[in-house]
Amino acid sequence: LGAGYGSSSSSSSSDGDDVVPRGRLLEDYHRLALHTERQLRALLESYEDQERLVWEQLSGLVTDAAWLESYAAAAMLKFKEAFQGLALALGPSKQPLPAYRGGPYHAAAASTSVGRYGEIG
Secondary structure, eight states, X not given: OOTTTTSSOOSSOSSOTTOOOHHHHHHHHHHHHHHHHHHHHHHHHHHHHHHHXXXXXXXXXXXXXXXXXXXXXXXXXXXXXXXXXXXXXXXGGOOOOGGGSXXXXXXXXXXXXXXXXXXXX
């Protein structure tokens, strides 16, 4: 494209061969605008697809977290029941640790016993 691109004067040549007609400039502008609009539309569709995918994955993660919480709570209840059964099975024969027999914590260690229903207290 010459020096006369976009204007009607031709300062570099006398015959006006390098001057681009106004209609062609409008066509180029419309073609560029259409191309830009298509790119923008494709980017928006891609963004919406990614957003939808992330939403689905996060929803699944939230559901999995709820199930994991429920499973952990059930497991802790089972552990509690197992330890209560173990404490009940050991009965009142539980002795204080040897390190505390004559120390300041002897009374606290000796007072730890198993209750009627297996509660440690």
